[in-house]
Amino acid sequence: MQLTTYAEAPAARRLQFGAFELLPQQSILLEAGTPVRLGSRAFSILTLLVERAGEVVTHQEIRDHVWSGVFVDDVNLRVHIACLRKKLGEGQGGERYILNIPGQGYSFVAPVEDTSAAPLPGPVEPRAMAGLPVLLTRLVGRAADRAAAARLIAQHRLVTLVGPGGIGKTSLALAAAWQQVEAEPQDACFVDLAPLTDAALVPAALAAALGRRIPSEAPIPALVGLLRQRGPRRLLIVLDNCEHLIDACAVLAEAVLRAAPGIRIIATSREPLLAEGEWVHRLGGLALPEEADGLPAQTLLGCPAVQLFVERAVASLDSFTPDAEALRAIAAICRHLDGIPLAIELAASRVGMLSVQALAEQVRDRLGLLARGRRTALPRQQTLEASLDWSYRPLPEAERRVLRRLAIFPGGFTLAAAMAVVPGEAAERHGLVEQITRMAAKSLIAVDTAGEAVHYRLLRTTRSYAAERLREAGETAALARRHAAYLEMPVPDVAPAAEGAPWRDGLHRSRDDIRAALERAAPRRAMHGQAAA
Ligand SMILES: Nc1ncnc2c1ncn2[C@@H]1O[C@H](COP(=O)(O)OP(=O)(O)OP(=O)(O)O)[C@@H](O)[C@H]1O
Ligand SMILES: [Mg+2]
Structure with a gap:
């Protein structure tokens, strides 16, 4: 394996902000010396913003720079920015990097230092070479x-x-x-x-x-x-x-x-x-203080569970800056949620709608109630199911419908696939992109921007939950048919020379789809076979 070191590029530009160092020519972002994995588009956006730190870079400028004139909608750009914020861990200890200037564009607001002349740290392996997916977000704590x-x-x-x-x-x-x-x-x-x-x-x-x-x-x-x-x-x-x-x-x-x-x-x-x-x-929940009362803000911010909440809250609400009292309420929320990261992410996405104090009360009351209704499951499972319920029930019906229908995909899906399979009527297609983006912001849908096309996915737990709602709504069979019909679309001609080309990834992803569709069809085929016999 050929390892490239950045010592091999003496003239390399290096820009530092917070704990990060950006090496634009080598497409490397380091956090405290460790490479952070970013998709190429996310990397280009970050580089553009950092190089023009302090200025407002318009949506159009970003689109021209990153997508070279190909039309992309604002939603796509927003998804990339949200992912970047998660990678940078905005909100941790109050750091802010990318500011949204409504109606105009984005601005990189952290101080940037040009460290090109500083001595180089050790060699770094810059590119993902293993068959491992990139981590979608920075790991907090652990x-x-x-x-x-x-x-x-x-x-x-x-x-x-x-x-x-x-x-x-x-x-x-x-x-x-x-x-x-x-x-x-x-x-x-x-x-x-x-x-x-x-x-x-x-x-x-x-x-x-x-x-x-x-x-x-x-x-x-x-x-x-x-x-x-x-x-x-x-x-x-x-x-x-x-x-x-x-x-x-x-x-x-x-x-x-x-x-x-x-x-x-x-x-x-x-x-x-x-x-x-x-x-x-x-694995247990993320670490939490036993008793948050009287603890200073800095101590609370040092707790991984609180950190995760703050990071996710900042990703959905630019202006979120909790004071010590709010941090204590956040610690209480995290404690009610047993420090389960997914439950914390779901709760944090609500800060735009409720104060953290009100959120803490809701979590305590509603989760207690919901969890008591299910005596069979293990306590942590109860908490998570109750969290999912609590995030799903208040969604507008149109979003609930989309989320449960997305459970028909066994793994990841693209917007095109969702468009083809999810809406019942052409009219519902309108707004689907917005709905998916809104639910991604609420941590109900995971977004992967590492490849050429944006891929979406329901986490395993969320998918099981949504599949159950789909079954309750009596829509599973109809959706299974739509999913199967979608898969009958022609597969691209596969030339052996194209090994490693982007379509291969797409084909790999659709294999799970095809398999799931065949498995769903099998019992029906067996039934028809029996009837015919
Ligand atoms: N330490 C962490 N820091 C930041 N985010 C985290 C951390 N741990 C988990 N998450 C987030 O919480 C969510 C659930 O995590 P993950 O999918 O790894 O859980 P899991 O145990 O594999 O769940 P499942 O049983 O559903 O497979 C994800 O959105 C993930 O990004
Ligand atoms: Mg998992």
Whole structure:
């Protein structure tokens, strides 16, 4: 693997702001010396804003610079700005970087220093070279969990991060995997098992993540053969969302680890795999003070749960600057939410509508009530479900309809796919983009701007919740038909020479869609078959 160091580019420009350093020519953003992964468009926007710090850069100027005249709507730009803010961790300790100037554009407001002449820190591997997705947002807190995960991965070959929905398993697994790959360059791959319902397909999913195909008969021996061909080369596999296919994952993990000594696995699951050689690290909520009363603002801001709330609140409300009293109310909210990151994100998106004090009261009253209604689930699961309820119920009906219908996509989706599948009538298509963007701002939809096209996704927990609402509304069958009809669109002609081209990513994503549609159709086909027999 060819590593580029920025020491190789002596004339490189370097611009520093806060804990960040931007190297425009090398497309590198460093946070305290560590590369932050940004998509190319987000990087261009940031560079433009930083280079013109203090000025208002208009929407049109950004569009011309980043999209070179291709038409993009403001929504697309807003999505990129929101993602940038999350990466920069705006709001932490009061930092503000990108200010929205309504009706005009954006302005980079933090002091920027040109450090081009300063001595260079050590070499840095600048580009994602592993088959790992980028982290969508900066990881807040979790220092002890990161250290524990790193220690376990260094010593053992199978480490499972276990915890309830929305607690941050995927986020930590990715951060830990990137840390490994950056410390020691090696192959890595990410297998998202959430869209899969058939346990027999788990080996094929791993093979696909490695860019290979295996036959459906005896898939495990085929996979083992494939892994043995790699010889002693190191490989780090992230198996994400194992819980619903737990036995198949355990069998797979054992076979894979036996196949070759250089392979290691980080799995995420709501329960341990109980596989041979497995080491489990349990994730709890983000750290919180026991009692916030009387604590100074700085101490409260040092708590990861409070930090996450503030960061997300700033992402949705530019002017959010909590004082000590508000920070105490935020600490109370986080405590009611058991420090569950997803629940905190959902609550923080409400600061534009309610004061944090009112929010704290609502969270206490409503969540208590909602959670008491469900006696079967585990406490943290109850909290999260109640949080989702509390975020979903007050949405306008049109948004609720869109969110539950988006659950028909097993994994990520593009705007075009949503446009084709979600609306019942042509009239509903109008406003869909705005609705999706508004729900992204409320943390109900995750946005990935790392690739060429913007991709959206419901987090696993949110998707299960939305799928349940879709079922309640009696719309599942109709949506499944629309989804299947959408997939009958022609797949682009695939030339072998195009390996690595952007369409490949698109095809990879639609494989989950096709599989889900076939699985949904299978029971119906079986029924028709029986009727015909
Ligand atoms: N330490 C953290 N800092 C910032 N954001 C976080 C952190 N942990 C989790 N999040 C955010 O909380 C949400 C849920 O996290 P994540 O998807 O990692 O949870 P999970 O445990 O994998 O959930 P699921 O069980 O649904 O798969 C995401 O939006 C993620 O970005
Ligand atoms: Mg997850």
